[in-house]
Amino acid sequence: MNLRSDLKIIQNWVPANSQVLDLGCGQGELLSFLKEQKQCKTYGLEINADSIVSCIEKGINVIEHNLNDGLQHFNDDSVDTVIMTQALQAVNRPDRLLDEMLRVGKEAIITFPNFGYWRTRLFLLHKGGMPMSKTLPYAWYDTPNIHLCTFHDFENLCREKKLTIRERTVVNKNHQESLAIRLWPNLLGEIAIYRVSR
Amino acid sequence: MPQSIPADSVGIITPQLVTFEQPLQLRSGKTLASYQLVYESYGTLNHEKSNAILICHALSGDHHAAGFHHQDDKKPGWWDACIGPGKVIDTNKFFVLCLNNLGGCHGSSGPTTLNPDTQKPYGSDFPMVRVRDWVESQARLADYLGIAKFAAVIGGSLGGMQALRWSIQYPERLHYAVVIASAPKLSAQNIAFNEVARNAIMKDPEFHDGHYLEKGVIPKTGLMQARMLAHLTYLSDGGLGEKFGRAMKNQEVNYDYTPEFQIESYLHYQGEKFSTSFDANTYLLMTKALDYFDPAQYTDHDLTQCLSVAQCKFLVISFTTDWRFSPQRSEEIVDALIAADKDVSYARIESEKGHDAFLIPIPRYIKLFSAYMSRITQELNL
Numbered sequence: 001m002n003l004r005s006d007l008k009i010i011q012n013w014v015p016a017n018s019q020v021l022d023l024g025c026g027q028g029e030l031l032s033f034l035k036e037q038k039q040c041k042t043y044g045l046e047i048n049a050d051s052i053v054s055c056i057e058k059g060i061n062v063i064e065h066n067l068n069d070g071l072q073h074f075n076d077d078s079v080d081t082v083i084m085t086q087a088l089q090a091v092n093r094p095d096r097l098l099d100e101m102l103r104v105g106k107e108a109i110i111t112f113p114n115f116g117y118w119r120t121r122l123f124l125l126h127k128g129g130m131p132m133s134k135t136l137p138y139a140w141y142d143t144p145n146i147h148l149c150t151f152h153d154f155e156n157l158c159r160e161k162k163l164t165i166r167e168r169t170v171v172n173k174n175h176q177e178s179l180a181i182r183l184w185p186n187l188l189g190e191i192a193i194y195r196v197s198r
Numbered sequence: 199m200p201q202s203i204p205a206d207s208v209g210i211i212t213p214q215l216v217t218f219e220q221p222l223q224l225r226s227g228k229t230l231a232s233y234q235l236v237y238e239s240y241g242t243l244n245h246e247k248s249n250a251i252l253i254c255h256a257l258s259g260d261h262h263a264a265g266f267h268h269q270d271d272k273k274p275g276w277w278d279a280c281i282g283p284g285k286v287i288d289t290n291k292f293f294v295l296c297l298n299n300l301g302g303c304h305g306s307s308g309p310t311t312l313n314p315d316t317q318k319p320y321g322s323d324f325p326m327v328r329v330r331d332w333v334e335s336q337a338r339l340a341d342y343l344g345i346a347k348f349a350a351v352i353g354g355s356l357g358g359m360q361a362l363r364w365s366i367q368y369p370e371r372l373h374y375a376v377v378i379a380s381a382p383k384l385s386a387q388n389i390a391f392n393e394v395a396r397n398a399i400m401k402d403p404e405f406h407d408g409h410y411l412e413k414g415v416i417p418k419t420g421l422m423q424a425r426m427l428a429h430l431t432y433l434s435d436g437g438l439g440e441k442f443g444r445a446m447k448n449q450e451v452n453y454d455y456t457p458e459f460q461i462e463s464y465l466h467y468q469g470e471k472f473s474t475s476f477d478a479n480t481y482l483l484m485t486k487a488l489d490y491f492d493p494a495q496y497t498d499h500d501l502t503q504c505l506s507v508a509q510c511k512f513l514v515i516s517f518t519t520d521w522r523f524s525p526q527r528s529e530e531i532v533d534a535l536i537a538a539d540k541d542v543s544y545a546r547i548e549s550e551k552g553h554d555a556f557l558i559p560i561p562r563y564i565k566l567f568s569a570y571m572s573r574i575t576q577e578l579n580l
Contacts, residue, residue, distance in 0.1 A: 043536060049545075049562055056513075056543055056569040059577065063532060063544045073533050 003033055005175035006193060010083060010109050013167065013195050014038060018080035021045070021105060023067055023097075024087040027054035035060065043079075045071075068092045074104040081107045086191075088112040088154075090144040095157060102163065102198050111193045114170075116150030116186040135173050135190055151186045158196060167195040206282045207274060208240040208265035208289055213305060216342055222300075222335060228325040232314070235339055236305030237261050237297035240281060241289035243343070249580045250345045251287060252336060252372075253277065253296040254353030254360035257428075257484045258476060260304035263296040264289075279559040286568045291575050292349065300335050301327045301483040309479030310411065322408020322479055329356075329363045329491045336360070337368055349578055350374035350571075351510075354556035355523065356484070359491050362531065365508040366493055374574050375508075376567075378515045379556040381527035382501050382534070383492035388522065391431055392485040395424035399478045408479050421478045422469035429468050434519035434552035501534035511541040513570045515563065517555035518548050543570070 003011065007030045014020055016038040022031050025044025028051075034040040045065040046052050055062035063073060068091055071082075082105035088094045089112050101108040113135045114120075123131035130140035138145065149157075151170065158165055170181050170189030181188045203209050215236050222230040238261050243250060253263050255276070264281035266274055280286040281294055298306040301324060309324040316323075340348065351372045353361045358380025365375045384392075399405060402420030410416055430438075442461040457463045497503040512535055516528035525546045535542040547563045549555040555563070574580070 041539065049566075052543075052545055053566050053569045056566060056573060059573050061541050061543055063536070063542070064546045073529070073536055075537050078537065 003029065006085065006111055006171070006191065007033070009169055009171075009175065009193050010085070010111070011038070013107075013109055014040065014081050014083075016040070019078070021071075021074065021079045021082045023071075023082065023084040023101070025051075025055065025060070025062060027051050028058045028060035028062065030083065030085075031055075031060045032058045043074075045073075067097060070096070071100040071104050076103055077106065079105045081105055081109060083109045085111045086113070089148050090146065092146075094147050094149075095161075098157070098161065098163075098196075102196070107166070107195060107197045109193065109195050110154075111191055112149070112154070113145070113191055114151050114186065114189050115148040116152060117190050118187045121187075151189065151192050154192070154194070158194075163196050163198060165194060165196055169193045203266065203269075206284050207278065208282050210269065211238050211240065211262070211265040211267060211275075213238050213261060213267075215305065216339065218335075218338055218342075220338070222331065222338075224325055224331050225328040226326050230300070230307065230325065233300060233307035233335070234305075234311070235297050235300070235307070235335060237295060237339060238263065238265075238275075239296075240264050240294040241292050243293040243345070244580070247343075247345050248347070248349065248578060249291060250293045250295060250340070250343075250348050252340070252348050252351045252364075253281070253287075253294060254332075254336070254351065254357035255296065255299065256353070256355035256357045257481075257488065258472070259357070260302060261296050261298040261306075262304070264294070277557065279557070280564075280567070286564055286571055287352070288571065288575075291580050295339070295343070295345075297336065297339055299327075299332045299484075301480060301487070303477035303480040308477070309408070309483065310477045319409075319411040320479075321411055322482075324479065324483065326483055326486055328487050329359050329493075330367060332360055332487070333363045333367045336364075337371065340371070346371065348372040349580065350376060350574055352376040352378075353380070354378040355380055355553065356488055356491075359488075362505075363491075363493060365510050365512070366504060369507050369509040372510045373578060374513070374570075375510050376513045376515075376570070377528070377531060379517055379520055379523050379528070379553055380514075380531070381523040382494060382530050384489055385527075389489050391427065391522075392489055395428055396482050396485055398423035398427070399482060402478075405478065408482075410478070416473070417478045418473045421476065421481060422473040424478075424481060425472040425476075426465045426469040429465065429472075431522045432553040434521065434550060436519060437550040437552050440550060501530065502537040505531075505534050505540065506538045508535075508538070508540055512543070513567075514542060514544045515556070515567070516544075516546050517551065517553070517563075518546060519550055520553045520555060522553040 019041045022044045031042040044062045082101040120131040170185040173190045262275040263277045264275040283290045298304045301308045303310045313320045351361045351364045358377040361375045399420035402417030404415045405417040445460040494501040494504040516525035532544045
C-alpha cells in the first residue's frame with residue numbers, strides 16, 4: 001500500500017491494535033492502512049459526499065459530520081489517537097477543537113501548514129498581499145484556511161493549554177525533513193506534524 | 199399500465215403465503231395459535247443460502263416491495279426504485295425477501311383476516327403486536343426458507359426500527375443492518391401525532407369498537423383524517439412549497455370550504471386513496487407498535503448497552519428535512535453504536551423531501567447506499 005508521505009510519518013506514531021479517530025478522513029487512505037496493516041479499530045469523520053462514498057467502498061467506518069460542531073459523537077477517552085491532517089486552520093475554533101481532540105483521545109496527531117515559512121513571509125513583505133503558494137493555493141476571500149498560524153503560534157497555544165508536545169516533525173511540502181529545517185523550523189518548514197497529549 | 203416491464207424490474211411477481219402452526223407468544227402476553235404470512239422474493243437464493251436480504255416495511259407498506267403483480271399494474275412495488283437487477287439492492291446478487299408484517303392488511307394475519315375461533319374478521323380482537331413480535335415472525339419465515347443468517351436486514355422508518363431490533367434480538371443472524379430515516383424510539387411529538395390519528399379513527403361513527411367489517415362498513419372518514427395528518431408529517435415545508443406553493447384550482451376564490459388550494463386537493467386525494475386501501479385497525483396497531491418501540495427500556499434506557507450485543511455492521515442514513523425522524527434521531531443510534539464499539543457508517547443526505555425521502559432515488563443517497571451494498575457483496579464473497 002502506497003501511503004502519502006505525511007501519512008507514513010503519522011502511521012509510525014499510531015500503535016497497532018489501537019483505536020483511531022481521523023478528523024476529515026478524506027477518502028480513508030490512512031484509516032484503511034491502519035485498519036489493514038495495524039489492525040486498528042477506526043472511525044473517520046468527513047463532510048465531503050464523494051469522500052464518504054470512497055470510505056464506504058473501502059469498508060471504512062465513516063460518519064458524516066462537520067468538525068465545527070465538535071466531537072459530540074464520541075465519549076471522553078474513547079479512543080487512543082485522534083488524528084487531524086491539514087484541517088486545524090480550516091475550522092471555526094481550532095483551540096476548542098484541540099480541546100475536543102484531547103477530550104476524546106489520549107493523544108492527538110495534528111498537521112497544518114506553517115504560515116511562518118520564509119516564502120510566505122517574503123510574499124507578504126514584497127507583494128503586500130495575502131500569501132499564496134502550492135500549499136496555500138486560495139485567494140484571501142475564498143480560502144477555507146481561516147485560521148492560519150505559525151509553528152510558534154501553535155506551540156504557544158499548546159503551552160497555554162498546558163499540553164505536552166510529545167513529538168514534532170517539520171517537513172517541506174514534499175514531506176521531507178532536512179538539517180536546515182531542523183535548525184530553523186518556523187522559517188524553513190512548510191508543514192508540521194505534531195504529536196500532542198494532556 | 200407499463201408499456202412493457204422495464205429491463206431493471208424484477209418483473210411479474212406472485213406473492214407466497216405460508217401458514218405457521220407453531221403458536222407465537224407475543225410481548226403483550228397474548229398468543230397467536232397460528233398465523234399466516236404473505237411474502238414476496240426477488241432474485242435467487244444461492245446454494246449456501248448466504249445472499250438473503252430482508253426488507254422490513256414501514257407503517258403503510260406491505261410485502262409488495264418491487265416488480266408488478268399484473269402486466270397492467272399502474273405502479274410497481276413500494277421500493278422498486280431500489281430493488282431490481284442492477285439496482286441498489288441488486289437482485290442479480292441478492293435474494294431479497296419482503297413480507298407483510300403480522301397485523302397488516304395485505305395478506306398476513308391481521309385485523310381483516312378471519313379469526314379461526316369465531317369465523318368472523320378479527321377486527322380489534324387481533325392482538326397488539328410489537329416490533330419484537332414482527333422480528334420473531336420474520337425469523338420464523340427465515341427458518342422456513344432455510345436462511346440461517348441474512349446478508350443484511352434493511353428498512354426505513356418503522357422498517358429501520360425492525361432492522362435495529364434484529365441486531366439485538368438475533369445478533370448472530372445478520373451480517374449487516376441498514377437503518378434509514380429511523381429513530382431508537384418515538385418522541386412525545388411523534389406519539390402525539392399518532393394519537394391524533396388514532397383518535398380520528400376511533401371517533402368515526404362507523405368504527406364500531408373496531409368491529410366495523412362485521413357490519414359491512416369502514417371508518418373511512420376517520421382513516422382519511424388520520425392519513426391526511428400523517429402524510430403531512432412525512433413531507434417538509436420546503437418540499438410542499440416547491441410542489442404546490444399557493445397554487446389554486448381556479449383563479450378566483452370561492453368563499454366556501456371546498457378545497458381550493460392545490461395542496462388541499464392533494465391531501466384529500468391522498469387521504470381518500472389510503473382510506474379505501476388500508477385497514478383502520480391495522481393503522482391503529484401499527485402506530486401503537488411505533489409508540490411502544492424503545493429497545494433501550496430493557497437496559498435501563500442505555501442505548502449503548504442495548505446495542506452492545508449486536509454483532510453486525512451498520513449503515514445509518516438520515517435526511518436533512520425529515521422532521522418526523524430527524525437526523526438527530528439517527529445520530530442517537532450512531533452515537534450509541536460508536537460508544538458500543540460497533541462498525542457504523544452514517545450519512546445525512548440533503549433533501550427537500552422530508553421523511554418520505556427514504557423512498558425516493560435521490561442521487562447522493564443511491565450512490566452511497568449502492569457503495570455499501572457493493573461492499574457487502576465483496577465482504578461476503580457473493
